Amino acid sequence: MTDAEFDAWCRQALDEVEGALSAWVPADAPAGLGEAMRYGVLDGGKRLRPLLVLAACDATRGHREAAMRAAVAVELIHAYSLVHDDMPCMDNDVLRRGKPTVHVQFGEAQAMLAGDAMQALAFEVLTPDESLVPLALQARLAGLLARSAGHSGMAGGQAIDLAATGQALDEQRLQDMHRRKTGALLQASVLMGAACGQADARAWQALSDYGAAIGLAFQVVDDILDVTQASETLGKTAGKDLDANKPTYVSVLGLARARERAAALHAQAQAALSASGLTAAHKLAMLADKVVDRES
Template structure:
């Protein structure tokens, strides 16, 4: 598979996701709420999670309508989490995706409401009327997304993160935190895409292992970029974790070891993908490389 083909696929799918989000995130919500929601999710971000959903759907020849809805739903959950994480009561950041954070632009109360509304909208998007997405698939997608975003996943990981400021963490505890905070939603993206088709039990397990390794690799690379790239490249405040005395893979392992660990996790993800035996998994393979080789 040529790199140019992959880049064309990425551009095409990003345009499709942006168009769907444009249509599903309302501009006319009361008192400017829709404006804040659209500011928080449109025109920015790498959209790795939606791409994973769509690539996994293609790998299993799944339901495209369900996959697009899942891709947008997972991005809405991710964007809502960023809005809340950036607030003064959490990470207190002022820059996200190269522009002022939502609470800086619209105030803390509106940012909180925008995040709340986007979380609810994610599940509304997953449960359309009609027969395009069967009810059983709607329920499966909602279950996967809710579990990855809640106390056992993203929210639980953020709670550990906030409780760990200034405290030494061993690698096992750090891994658990990031498996929940970052990895769970990335893994769920892969599995939501897979759920739109009919994978075998072995293929499901292999894709789960792929998503698990890739989710952790994403966070390791994030920690590396936080200390090696400028804010202009990242689109967010560089060095924030170090300034906040937060434990990261770089502080626990060291920069060189963190880079090696990211490469090991990519290899683990690729090996799991190979085990799946899926004939149409090229985009998933190339996405694993894209996640680890990125510079923002």
């Protein structure tokens, strides 16, 4: 696949995801709730998680309707987590995706409810009429998403992050935090796409390893960008982790070693794909490049 073909696929996939999000996130939820939900999830973000779902589905020649629903669901979970993380009781941030955060725009109570509603909507999207997606696949997708978002995944990682503020973490503890907080949902995105298709034990393990590596690489690069890019480029407040005295890969390893760590994780992800036995995994390989080479 050429760079131009990959870029064209990304544009088409992103258009489909945006259209599905716009269709499924209700504008008419009561008392302005729909407006806050749509503000929090539409028209912004890299949509990496949906792209990973769809690329893994294509690699395993999977069920496209199920994969699109999984792509939307995982983005809803990601968006809800950002809405809650930005609130004053968590990271207290005022800028996200180049615009005021949801609680700044709509108030704290409405932001909390918008996040809650997006989380519930994710599982509603995953569980349509069984004529659209087989019940067994619905259950498998819901389980993968729930485990990655809950106490053993994203929410648990955020709890560790909050507790670690002002503390000195070694690399092992930092890695455990980020494998949960960021990596689990990215890994689940890959596996949800694979669950929509045909993946034998070898391919499943390889895709799991790929997802784990790329999930951690994403966070390492995020930490690097936080100290090397301006807020205008990032679309969020630059340097906020340093200002909040939070441990990051840059604060623990230094900038040069953090970059080496990102490169090593990228190599691990590519090696996992090579070991998968899948002949149509080129989109996943190029997404790994995109994660490491990004500037925002």
